Amino acid sequence: MGQLSFLAPVSREAHVKKSVELLLSLRPEEPIFELKNSSDFYISDVFPNPFKDKCTLKYHASFASTITFGLFDVTGKKMDFSKTIQTPEGNHNINLDFSFLKPGVYYITLSGKGQVNSVKKLVVK
16 A cells, blocks of 8 residues: 555645635736727726725727626636626726635636626635
8 A cells, every 4th residue: 555645734724815815926917808899898907906895997999889897706607696887989997896706726717799808806705
């Protein structure tokens, strides 16, 4: 039989600190979808990052459209969140409430007129 190895006990605080350091070391914004024309439709900022419950998303649309906000976890699973609004051309801000989320990495998506943009954000509690 092979040797058994045992992990040294680590405090919860040390484990959480290392996990947060690892998550924060990830690239803060990494698209999961390619844009057809990024100058027409994009997310310019999401703040704060990381966030606990609520965040503000800044986006730009070069056209008036129906915009849908979506949410995916780090594995690509669609979360139970969707918000659809009618938006005019220009720069916009929207406040989003994600208080139902557990800590982790999530992708916030923005879609409209056949275009999709996304950013990766970190939720901490």
